[in-house]
Amino acid sequence: GNSVTQMEGPVTLSEEAFLTINCTYTATGYPSLFWYVQYPGEGLQLLLKATKADDKGSNKGFEATYRKETTSFHLEKGSVQVSDSAVYFCALSDQTGANNLFFGTGTRLTVIP
Amino acid sequence: EAGVAQSPRYKIIEKRQSVAFWCNPISGHATLYWYQQILGQGPKLLIQFQNNGVVDDSQLPKDRFSAERLKGVDSTLKIQPAKLEDSAVYLCASSLRGQGGTEAFFGQGTRLTVV
Numbered sequence: 177g178n179s180v181t182q183m184e185g186p187v188t189l190s191e192e193a194f195l196t197i198n199c200t201y202t203a204t205g206y207p208s209l210f211w212y213v214q215y216p217g218e219g220l221q222l223l224l225k226a227t228k229a230d231d232k233g234s235n236k237g238f239e240a241t242y243r244k245e246t247t248s249f250h251l252e253k254g255s256v257q258v259s260d261s262a263v264y265f266c267a268l269s270d271q272t273g274a275n276n277l278f279f280g281t282g283t284r285l286t287v288i289p
Numbered sequence: 290e291a292g293v294a295q296s297p298r299y300k301i302i303e304k305r306q307s308v309a310f311w312c313n314p315i316s317g318h319a320t321l322y323w324y325q326q327i328l329g330q331g332p333k334l335l336i337q338f339q340n341n342g343v344v345d346d347s348q349l350p351k352d353r354f355s356a357e358r359l360k361g362v363d364s365t366l367k368i369q370p371a372k373l374e375d376s377a378v379y380l381c382a383s384s385l386r387g388q389g390g391t392e393a394f395f396g397q398g399t400r401l402t403v404v
Contacts, residue, residue, distance in 0.1 A: 180331070212395075219293070220332070220380065220395040265331055275320065275384055275391050276345060279331030 178203045182266045182280030189256055189287050197251040197283045199240075199266035207268040209233075209242050209249040210277070214263045223251075223264070256287045291315065293396035295381050301402045307369035310399045314362070314383030320344075321358055322393060323366050324380040332380055338364065371403045 183198040201207065211223040211233070224233030229244035238253045249266060266280040294313040302308050314321050319340050324332035335354065337344040340361040349356070353372070358364040368375055378398040384391045 182331075219397040220382075222392050222394075225392070267331070269391075275386075275393065276322075276334050276337060277324075277332070277393060279333070281329065281331050 178207065178268060178270060178278045180266050180268055180278055180280040183283050184281070185283040185285070187283060187285045189285070191258055191287055191289050192255045193287075195251070195253040195256045195260075195285070197264055197266075197285070199249045199251065199280060201247050201249065201266075201268050203247075203268055203270065205270055206244075207270050209240070210267040210269070211238070211240055211249070211251050212265040212267055212279075214265070214282075216262070220265065256285070258287045258289055261285055261287050293381055293383055293394055295379075295396035295399055297399055298397065299400050299402075301404060302371055304373055304403050305370040307367065308371055308401065309365055309367045310379050310381075310401075312364045312366070312381030312396060314364070314381070315394055318383035318385055318394075319361070320384045320386060320391075320393075321364050322380075322382040322384075323356055323364070324382065326378040326380055326398070328377070335366070335379075368401075371401075373403050376401055376403045 179202045208227045210225045212220045213223045224235040226233040226242035232241045240251045263282045265282045267277045321338045323335040326332040335349045336346040338358040356366045380398045382393040382395045384393045
């Protein structure tokens with residue numbers, strides 16, 4: 177079946193620190209992979225995605241590479257800002273079927289000045 | 290472009306009562322989803338519609354949950370009767386189509402507390 181395992185939080189970093197949030201997946205077939213972000217008081221929104229192996233998704237300084245050999249899609253950012261404080265969700269959808277998203281449990285990031 | 294609209298934002302009910310949530314997807318989006326997000330967990334799909342037909346409702350507790358999408362636009366999710374374990378945020382999302390890899394846009398959700 178399909179599942180996502182995500183790094184447990186919470187994560188607290190100082191401004192300008194390097195961020196990594198680990199995500200691994202189990203899927204039948206070749207899924208699309210996503211990172212969604214939920215800022216305080218707001219709905220989930222797509223941060224970045226990758227639809228095939230070795231693709232790199234990037235947005236707002238965040239990036240993640242679809243690694244089929246390690247079934248991973250780790251989120252990275254070189255220098256975090258206070259405004260990046262949010263909950264980050266890794267997710268996958270099965271390309272062969274309906275666009276049902278399977279989510280990880282979420283990682284809460286707090287960036288302190 | 291207007292986003293996915295949901296109402297109400299918050300609801301508190303007693304167990305065994307009924308409750309309904311409403312969702313208006315982004316205009317032109319054929320696919321609509323309802324997700325349940327229990328505190329500390331990721332969202333879990335309850336039901337997916339393609340236009341006004343059900344694509345996947347395998348995770349919907351059909352003895353108490355029901356959903357409809359009349360005319361392929363707005364949707365309503367109902368719980369009757371509610372249980373304590375139904376306390377969660379109910380998220381509605383829509384996408385242009387239902388194929389894998391398509392971006393889903395989420396509403397702000399309805400936070401349900403069952404007491």
